[in-house]
Amino acid sequence: xxxxxxxxxxxxxxxxxxxxxxxxxxxxxxxxxxxxxxxxxxxxxxxxxxxxxxxxxxxxxxxxxxxxxxxxxxxxxxxxxxxxxxxxxxxxxxxxxxxxxxxxxxxxxxxxxxxxxxxxxxxxxxxxxxxxxxxxxxxxxxxxxxxxxxxxxxxxxxxxxxxxxxxxxxxxxxxxxxxxxxxxxxxxxxxxxxxxxxxxxxxxxxxxxxxxxxxxxxxxxxxxxxxxxxxxxxxxxxxxxxxxxxxxxxxxxxxxxxxxxxxxxxxxxxxxxxxxxxxxxxxxxxxxxxxxxxxxxxxxxxxxxxxxxxxxxxxxxxxxxxxxxxxxxxxxxxxxxxxxxxxxxxxxxxxxxxxxxxxxxxxxxxxxxxxxxxxxxxxxxxxxxxxxxxxxxxxxxxxxxxxxxxxxxxxxxxxxxxxxxxxxxxxxxxxxxxxxxxxxxxxxxxxxxxxxxxxxxxxxxxxxxxxxxxxxxxxxxxxxxxxxxxxxxxxxxxxxxxxxxxxxxxxxxxxxxxxxxxxxxxxxxxxxxxxxxxxxxxxxxxxxxxxxxxxxxxxxxxxxxxxxxxxxxxxxxxxxxxxxxxxxxxxxxxxxxxxxxxxxxxxxxxxxxxxxxxxxxxxxxxxxxxxxxxxxxxxxxxxxxxxxxxxxxxxxxxxxxxxxxxxxxxxxxxxxxxxx
Numbered sequence: 001x002x003x004x005x006x007x008x009x010x011x012x013x014x015x016x017x018x019x020x021x022x023x024x025x026x027x028x029x030x031x032x033x034x035x036x037x038x039x040x041x042x043x044x045x046x047x048x049x050x051x052x053x054x055x056x057x058x059x060x061x062x063x064x065x066x067x068x069x070x071x072x073x074x075x076x077x078x079x080x081x082x083x084x085x086x087x088x089x090x091x092x093x094x095x096x097x098x099x100x101x102x103x104x105x106x107x108x109x110x111x112x113x114x115x116x117x118x119x120x121x122x123x124x125x126x127x128x129x130x131x132x133x134x135x136x137x138x139x140x141x142x143x144x145x146x147x148x149x150x151x152x153x154x155x156x157x158x159x160x161x162x163x164x165x166x167x168x169x170x171x172x173x174x175x176x177x178x179x180x181x182x183x184x185x186x187x188x189x190x191x192x193x194x195x196x197x198x199x200x201x202x203x204x205x206x207x208x209x210x211x212x213x214x215x216x217x218x219x220x221x222x223x224x225x226x227x228x229x230x231x232x233x234x235x236x237x238x239x240x241x242x243x244x245x246x247x248x249x250x251x252x253x254x255x256x257x258x259x260x261x262x263x264x265x266x267x268x269x270x271x272x273x274x275x276x277x278x279x280x281x282x283x284x285x286x287x288x289x290x291x292x293x294x295x296x297x298x299x300x301x302x303x304x305x306x307x308x309x310x311x312x313x314x315x316x317x318x319x320x321x322x323x324x325x326x327x328x329x330x331x332x333x334x335x336x337x338x339x340x341x342x343x344x345x346x347x348x349x350x351x352x353x354x355x356x357x358x359x360x361x362x363x364x365x366x367x368x369x370x371x372x373x374x375x376x377x378x379x380x381x382x383x384x385x386x387x388x389x390x391x392x393x394x395x396x397x398x399x400x401x402x403x404x405x406x407x408x409x410x411x412x413x414x415x416x417x418x419x420x421x422x423x424x425x426x427x428x429x430x431x432x433x434x435x436x437x438x439x440x441x442x443x444x445x446x447x448x449x450x451x452x453x454x455x456x457x458x459x460x461x462x463x464x465x466x467x468x469x470x471x472x473x474x475x476x477x478x479x480x481x482x483x484x485x486x487x488x489x490x491x492x493x494x495x496x497x498x499x500x501x502x503x504x505x506x507x508x509x510x511x512x513x514x515x516x517x518x519x520x521x522x523x524x525x526x527x528x529x530x531x532x533x534x535x536x537x538x539x540x541x542x543x544x545x546x547x548x549x550x551x552x553x554x555x556x557x558x559x560x561x562x563x564x565x566x567x568x569x570x571x572x573x574x575x576x577x578x579x580x581x582x583x584x585x586x587x588x589x590x591x592x593x594x595x596x597x598x599x600x601x602x603x604x605x606x607x608x609x610x611x612x613x614x615x616x617x618x619x620x621x622x623x624x625x626x627x628x629x630x631x632x633x634x635x636x637x638x639x640x641x642x643x644x645x646x647x648x649x650x651x652x653x654x655x656x657x658x659x660x661x662x663x664x665x666x667x668x669x670x671x672x673x674x675x676x
Contacts, residue, residue, distance in 0.1 A: 020437040020474025021411055023658040027051045027651060030403045031465065034083065034364075035387045037375055038090040041368030042067055043110065044375060044400055045084035045093060046387060048074075056652045062095055064110070065400050067373065067389060072401055075112025083127065086110075088134045092194075094118070096126050105139050107194060118196045122154035123185070127218065132226040136252075137192055138202075140220075142185040145206050150199070173240035177212065177570050179613040179645025189220055189231060191252055202229055202250055203257070209233050211245040216282075217269035217319055223301075224276040227251060232268050235259075240572040243290050247281060260299060261306075265292050269319070273326040277301060278346065280320050280329055283308075288573045291456030293492045296320060296331055298346070309344055313352070314491045321365040330355065330365045334489040336430055338461050341365055341376065359416070361462040375400065379463040381416040381434065382470070383408070412437040413470055416461055421516035423484060423509035427494070431482040431513055432459055434469045435522070439478075446527035446669040447517055448477040449550075451510065453534030455486040455498050455578075466647060466654070467533065475662050477529075477669075480517055484509030486535075500580055502535075502593045503542045510539065514549060526551070527669040531661070533557050534617060534646065538595065541625060544606060545598025552668035554661055556609040557617045557646055560625040561596035563587075568618040599628045605635035607664040609657065611644035637664065 031049040038045070044067055049060040059080040065072040079099035086093055090110060097106045097117075103124040108115040118137065119125040127140035147153045168181060175182050187208040192199045203209035210219025210232040219232035230249045236242035245266045250257040261267040265284030272279055279299050284292035294316040296309040309329070310317055318339060321330040330343050341356040356362050356376060364377040364387070372392050379385040384404055390397040416432045423429035436445065450469065452459050459481035469479040483490065485506040486498030498506050518525045529552040532540045537558020544553060559565050563583045566575040576582060579589045591597055606629055610622030622638070629636035639660050641653050648657045 019411060021413060021468065021470040022474055023471055023655055024053075025407065025411070026465065026468060026471060027053050027655070028407055029384055029465075032377075032385050032387065032401055032403050035366070035375060035377060036084050036086060037067070037366040037368070038086045038110070039088055039369070040090040041370070041373070042090065044387065045075075045086065046072075046401070047082040047084065048403060049082075051651050053651050053655070056650060058651065062093070062112075063401075064112075067368070067375070067400070069398070069400065072403070075108070076115070081106075085128055085130055087130050088132055092134075094128045094130055094137055094194075096128055105137060105192075118194065119192065119199070120196070121150055121199070122157050123150070125190070127220075129218070129220075129222060131191075131222055131252075132224055135194055136226075137194060138220070138222060138229065139190055139192070140187055140210070141190050141199075142187050143201070144184055145186050145188075145204065173238065173572060174570055176615045178616055179611075180615075189229065200252075202252060203231060203233070207233050207235055211268075213268060217271065219268060219270075221270045221272050221279075223272050224274055227253075230260075230270040230272070230279060232270070240570065241288070241576060243284070243288055243573055247279075260304070261297075265289065267297070271320050271322060273322045273346075274324055275326040277326065278322075280322070282317050282320065288577050290571075290574065290577075291454070291488070291495060293495075294318070296329070296344075298329070316488060319363055319365075321367075324367055324369050324371050332363050332365070334458070334460075336489055337432060337458060337483060338489075339363065359461050361460055381432065381461050381463065382413040384463045414439070414473065419480070419513075419516065421482075421509075421513040423512050424505035427485070427509070429482060429484055429509045429513055430490070431480050432461070432469075433481075434473045434479040436473045436476055436478065439522075441522060443522065444524040445478045445522050446476065446529065446665075446671075447523050448472050448479050448665060449510070449514065449517075449528065449530040450479060450481045451530060451532030451536035451539045452481070452483070452487070453532065453536045454488075455502065455506070455535035455538075456488055456495050457535075458483045458487040458489050460489075466649075471658060472662070475666065477665070478522060480513065482510055482513045484513070499578060500589055500593075502538065502578070503546070503595075504593075506539070507542060507546065511547065511549075524671075525549075527671065529553065529665040529669050531556070531665070535559065537617070540606070541595035542598075544604055545595055545601040548603055550604050552665045553604050553606040554609065554664060555606060555622070555625060557611065557614055558608075558621065558625065559595075559617055560621045560628075562590045562594040564624070565617065565621060566590070568620060570615050596624065596628070599632060602629060602632050602634050605664075605668050607637050607639065607660065609639045609641075609648075609660070611641045611646060611648065613643065613645040616646045635668075 033047050035046040045064045060082040061074050062076045062084045063072040081097045083096045084093045105119040105125045105128045123141045123143045125139045125141050129138040189202045190199045211234045221230050228249050232245050234245040243266045246261045247267050248257045264287035267283040270281045282294045283297045286292040296317045299306045318332040339361040342352050343355045344352045360380045367374050375389045387401045388397045419431045419433045421429045472479050517523050528550045530550045531554035533556035537555040540553045540555040541558050580586050583590045608622050608626045610619045612619045626638040
């Protein structure tokens with residue numbers, strides 16, 4: 001029987017008398033992810049991504065470290081390698097390697113020796129898992145659904161590459177997604193032996209398996225007896241207007257797939273209990289609403305009975321993990337900008353218990369076979385993600401990785417602080433505040449207000465390699481990150497209150513936060529700037545037409561004209577939900593909340609940034625905004641990235657982004673020279 005404890009972590013203060021974080025140093029940090037504990041509980045494998053700024057690329061290698069502690073060792077060094085997955089006997093690791101420009105499944109010994117390529121597919125391979133027998137592998141490949149074999153796929157790929165015309169034709173929506181145009185290929189799950197050779201398509205057909213998702217746990221899982229594969233698939237013909245992905249199961253031996261979920265919203269992240277009796281997943285009940293509350297569902301496979309374990313919990317579940325004896329479920333929960341770990345007994349006794357909590361973001365929970373040691377990842381606004389272990393009873397957590405210790409020891413990274421304001425309808429609005437490392441309480445500082453995207457999203461006590469507030473604070477700004485109406489982690493009603501009210505209560509929440517900041521002794525109200533991306537960019541554009549309190553604005557990938565946005569974006573369910581239909585259904589809302597209707601009030605100097613491969617908020621939104629600013633003679637600058645989508649990801653582009661961002665807000669918030 002497992003014994004657990006409440007762990008409330010107090011984080012050590014960073015070293016003092018050292019500089020803050022600049023973009024070049026941010027690029028030097030090694031990015032830890034995907035910890036995987038070996039089945040015997042003795043070794044941890046994980047991925048580490050490094051940035052080569054000169055070569056303008058990122059590469060990832062696989063490391064291992066004994067659970068008893070020690071120095072992590074890289075066990076790959078050729079190409080870029082990630083997704084380590086252990087064999088059941090802990091003697092081998094399957095992984096995905098990109099060598100010679102192609103992503104394929106490879107296999108190696110646990111110490112990195114005897115590395116060999118398993119798949120050699122023209123359609124490439126990713127997302128590998130071991131079957132419980134240790135003899136077979138499951139993986140994902142994007143194939144042409146009408147092809148019966150890889151020879152057919154290879155032939156069509158070559159024909160398309162050789163075709164001098166690159167014209168595209170479409171007869172349905174979702175013809176492009178995020179930063180790619182849709183092709184005739186679809187993601188399918190395949191099975192092969194660890195010796196390679198023949199591959200078997202387990203999910204043939206016209207739909208993607210698993211359904212596309214941004215992050216989260218795998219969209220597929222294998223039952224412990226190896227007789228069933230569960231996967232996520234949206235089987236709706238109109239993929240652009242539906243969020244209704246379901247869980248399906250299929251036998252690796254063949255047969256018809258079976259749908260096992262019935263909710264109207266999305267069902268994702270299936271995870272079998274180790275004994276195979278249960279299947280847990282995250283699900284939403286509301287059709288067409290991607291920001292509905294994520295619940296923890298469990299189905300008993302023998303009877304098909306389903307239970308919502310978080311029915312009374314007004315927060316969203318982020319990830320799910322089983323105890324080794326299948327008696328408990330661990331899950332992470334977003335709450336007021338933090339993410340903790342909770343536990344519930346599968347027999348329903350005792351209720352949910354907090355296991356790990358603190359001013360941080362925790363995830364990646366795994367336990368040793370005896371249930372006495374737990375590993376997890378932790379990150380804060382002042383420390384990148386690292387992996388920790390803790391053993392019962394209530395021992396002190398110990399880091400298994402310190403991948404950035406040398407770099408961070410030379411920096412002073414201030415901790416996030418909390419600030420509360422009274423927003424619309426008297427609701428409390430929470431913000432994080434980050435002050436410069438050399439902060440002097442007797443001085444007044446320029447303030448940068450960062451507005452998050454989503455709009456159903458939030459700023460968290462976590463580390464980021466994009467929009468990292470430490471970089472802005474190191475440039476001399478006090479950074480304020482409000483979580484206004486629409487933010488997640490403050491109850492579903494608080495989240496929902498932005499629907500069809502994009503410039504309403506959320507605007508009041510933000511401006512009331514500005515008022516609260518103005519009352520602080522360190523705030524220089526004559527040197528305010530605001531910046532945001534996606535919906536945050538929308539709110540910057542809204543501020544342009546509704547406030548003159550800011551000296552500078554930065555609109556990244558911001559929605560400018562709601563009517564044209566609805567016709568250009570790809571996931572059509574989004575505007576349909578947010579504005580209760582398309583522009584021809586509800587023209588009043590589109591007019592009421594569109595920043596483009598308030599151009600005559602634009603006055604604030606604005607930097608407009610957009611990626612030309614952004615199909616979520618297409619580049620036309622940024623171009624229209626810049627045209628309006630120029631026509632109104634408002635000081636403005638347009639920064640375009642031809643090779644980027646919604647996010648600026650390439651290393652040198654990121655440096656250019658940060659330089660332009662900081663130059664712009666610094667120029668317009670510069671302290672006036674003292675009069676002689």
